Amino acid sequence: MFRTADGEDAPEPEPEETGRGLFARLRDNLSRSRRAMAQQLAGVMFDPADTEVWERLEEALLLSDCGVPATVTVIERLEADADAGRLTTADELSARLQQIIAELMTPSDDPRIDITAHPAVLLVTGVNGTGKTTSIGKIAWHLREAGRTCVIGAADTFRAAAGEQLETWAQRAGADFVSSQSGGDPAAVAFDAVAAAESRDRDVVIVDTAGRLHTQGHLMDELRKIHRVIAGRIDGAPHEVLLTIDATTGQNGLQQARLFAEAVEVTGIVLTKLDGTAKGGIALAIAHELGIPVKLIGIGEGIEDLRPFDPADFARALFAGGE
Amino acid sequence: MFESLSDRLGATLDGLRSQGRLSEEDIQKAMREIRLALLEADVNFGVVRDFVAKVRERAMGAEVMESLTPGQQVVKIVHEELTELMGSAGSGLSFANRPPTVVLMAGLQGAGKTTMCGKLARVLAKQKRSPAMVACDLQRPAAVQQLQTLGKSLQVPVYERGTDADPVEVAKWGVEQARAQGRDVVIIDTAGRLHIDEELMDQLVRVKQATKPHNVLLVLDSMTGQDAVNVAQAFAEAVDYDGVILTKLDGDARGGAALAVRAVTGKPIKYVSVGEKLDQLEPFHPDRLASRILGMGDVMSLIERAQEQISETEAREMEAKLRKSEFTLEDFLGQLRQVRKMTAGQGMAGLLGMLPGVGRQIKNLKVDERQIDRVEAIILSMTPSERRNPRLIDGSRRRRIAAGSGTNVQQVNQLLGQFKQMQRMMKQVGKGKMPQLPGLMRR
Numbered sequence A: 001m002f003r004t005a006d007g008e009d010a011p012e013p014e015p016e017e018t019g020r021g022l023f024a025r026l027r028d029n030l031s032r033s034r035r036a037m038a039q040q041l042a043g044v045m046f047d048p049a050d051t052e053v054w055e056r057l058e059e060a061l062l063l064s065d066c067g068v069p070a071t072v073t074v075i076e077r078l079e080a081d082a083d084a085g086r087l088t089t090a091d092e093l094s095a096r097l098q099q100i101i102a103e104l105m106t107p108s109d110d111p112r113i114d115i116t117a118h119p120a121v122l123l124v125t126g127v128n129g130t131g132k133t134t135s136i137g138k139i140a141w142h143l144r145e146a147g148r149t150c151v152i153g154a155a156d157t158f159r160a161a162a163g164e165q166l167e168t169w170a171q172r173a174g175a176d177f178v179s180s181q182s183g184g185d186p187a188a189v190a191f192d193a194v195a196a197a198e199s200r201d202r203d204v205v206i207v208d209t210a211g212r213l214h215t216q217g218h219l220m221d222e223l224r225k226i227h228r229v230i231a232g233r234i235d236g237a238p239h240e241v242l243l244t245i246d247a248t249t250g251q252n253g254l255q256q257a258r259l260f261a262e263a264v265e266v267t268g269i270v271l272t273k274l275d276g277t278a279k280g281g282i283a284l285a286i287a288h289e290l291g292i293p294v295k296l297i298g299i300g301e302g303i304e305d306l307r308p309f310d311p312a313d314f315a316r317a318l319f320a321g322g323e
Numbered sequence B: 001m002f003e004s005l006s007d008r009l010g011a012t013l014d015g016l017r018s019q020g021r022l023s024e025e026d027i028q029k030a031m032r033e034i035r036l037a038l039l040e041a042d043v044n045f046g047v048v049r050d051f052v053a054k055v056r057e058r059a060m061g062a063e064v065m066e067s068l069t070p071g072q073q074v075v076k077i078v079h080e081e082l083t084e085l086m087g088s089a090g091s092g093l094s095f096a097n098r099p100p101t102v103v104l105m106a107g108l109q110g111a112g113k114t115t116m117c118g119k120l121a122r123v124l125a126k127q128k129r130s131p132a133m134v135a136c137d138l139q140r141p142a143a144v145q146q147l148q149t150l151g152k153s154l155q156v157p158v159y160e161r162g163t164d165a166d167p168v169e170v171a172k173w174g175v176e177q178a179r180a181q182g183r184d185v186v187i188i189d190t191a192g193r194l195h196i197d198e199e200l201m202d203q204l205v206r207v208k209q210a211t212k213p214h215n216v217l218l219v220l221d222s223m224t225g226q227d228a229v230n231v232a233q234a235f236a237e238a239v240d241y242d243g244v245i246l247t248k249l250d251g252d253a254r255g256g257a258a259l260a261v262r263a264v265t266g267k268p269i270k271y272v273s274v275g276e277k278l279d280q281l282e283p284f285h286p287d288r289l290a291s292r293i294l295g296m297g298d299v300m301s302l303i304e305r306a307q308e309q310i311s312e313t314e315a316r317e318m319e320a321k322l323r324k325s326e327f328t329l330e331d332f333l334g335q336l337r338q339v340r341k342m343t344a345g346q347g348m349a350g351l352l353g354m355l356p357g358v359g360r361q362i363k364n365l366k367v368d369e370r371q372i373d374r375v376e377a378i379i380l381s382m383t384p385s386e387r388r389n390p391r392l393i394d395g396s397r398r399r400r401i402a403a404g405s406g407t408n409v410q411q412v413n414q415l416l417g418q419f420k421q422m423q424r425m426m427k428q429v430g431k432g433k434m435p436q437l438p439g440l441m442r443r
């Protein structure tokens, strides 16, 4: 999950599979769509001239919120393969489909969270209710599991009780917590948090921000200012700017990613709430159109419910045939 | 940004007009555009299919085939059908004969339930009722404190029993509390839950059974994608809600998810939420949401908001100017400032999203908030006579203005070009020819 200075991958906690474990649940939920797709494709001899197969594929992609342009790209690639005689069975079609999706979702750079700097600064932003605060709690916990110390800065000084919410997470994750009075200046809190990490010799600073719609110009300016203040304090910081995108989000997610990335250089996406039935296809649309990689996924409300993003798993979860 | 359906169909169909009657193939193309537009707006795939079939039937009729502007005719049909599908204008809450009226909020995580409790309480207090709120989101850290803070700012009591209690018990106790204290409406906040989380859905059912609410409201994020159908259906099966509140409509989401809810459950949309502040709640208007889904702008909302902000005399002066085509850079500056007032707290894009055809033109002018600052500086660096008559502004004046405003000559040129375009557009509006307005003003 993290890229550290010594080049070693920080150790990952083993995911628990007690009772209705997380993965079991996730697999369960995703298998619905999988089953639907699988049923449609299973066993049949695949005839590229059969428009119905293509329509079903298109339907499945669109129903997963992949959006029209990304869907068209995927189908065109498959059609090209079929025309070239490379796809003859449904199984080949399904495998190639997953491969294409995984390819589109695979970033050229290291997909891990970069904590090589000391302290490394992570700025977390996104639309209201997408899961910023929760994701920060989870990241902080995973950092501690990996043996790193962490300061959390509460720069959401707008929403009622946002500070209390974050403080609860900080306690659960064993992280230091830096805040100001409600209504305070978010950039000042970010600055204080970074300063605290430096003076206490902590490894990582995570800065929470207030939820904002990408269309709110003054709030996007505020975000730029937070970014600027952090950059002014430490060269090269923030080392990661993470944008939370709710997996249930439709095509508006593209606009969110576009405008947030215009305001501050977004380095990765945290795709949250993948534990529902939403398939998060909007992440494919974002990767396809903007090239912003997904780095982490949220799969529940518990503190451990965060995973590194795996393009192949994602593609498989979307469409894999069979159980 | 998305193209509006109006632009797309105009390009597809109106051009063909010159060739005489529309062919089957033309209609096919148009239906494809409609399908794309609706999918981009997050209307559910299945709903789109049925909807397009219906529109197709009507589009084959005489009203389109013989029209001079078939593209606009099809847009009109789509808009009408969409409005129809959207149901009637939002009716408010139903009130119990014997108070307290109980309102139960439900929805996914992060939809905006807690804030919505505050907004409803505020509306009710305005209506001279005495609301109270019950904190039953014991799941998310500090959700109780959030509701308490809202209650304090509204001076509305919040009943809470910490986070160790059972939410069903707290809900029941809260309603009793309201009754005992003579509050006439009690709003129950609940934890966000996934529609497939059986345990938590069951808990919601038990809260409903224990409190016998007169209104169960589903809070739905307007940015929701295709999954909205599953969410709407699962919550309907569990708690048979009475209506939907659509949140975060102050952004640029088209809100097509709402259609799925209507189409699949038949439940009405009651309110729309347009901001984080507690007064940003509006009744639902089906035709406005239809326009928005089609990317045709929210004409009525814009006009209403403008009316709040611009005095009547100002408006009349403006109109007279438009008719005489005397639109100067000074007016332009005045308008920009007006726009800024109107968009206070929600940004240019919010406002632009509400403008039809005109919006598209302004969009093409690429106005954004930082640019407003620049434009303001440039205009302020002109002499009054230059502002009234931009033709005076020659090369050396441009350099002077650029230096004075801290911009460059290119930016000054750009502004003058934009202004000219705007002036032309205003002239058209002044002559009563609202550009690109597909019969929407006749509502």
Ligand SMILES: Nc1nc2c(ncn2[C@@H]2O[C@H](COP(=O)(O)OP(=O)(O)O)[C@@H](O)[C@H]2O)c(=O)[nH]1
Pocket (backbone or CB within 6 Å): A126, A127, A128, A129, A130, A131, A132, A133, A134, A135, A211, A244, A272, A273, A274, A275, A276, A297, A298, A299, A300, A301, A305, B109, B110, B140, B192, B194
């Ligand atoms: N089911 C589920 N819920 C989540 C996930 N991440 C966040 N949430 C919930 O979404 C809601 C909003 O999260 P919050 O962190 O407050 O969002 P913020 O406003 O962006 O800071 C809370 O109820 C969280 O518990 C996730 O991965 N799965």
Ligand SMILES: [Mg+2]
Pocket (backbone or CB within 6 Å): A132, A133, A156, A162, A209, A210, A211
């Ligand atoms: Mg938050």
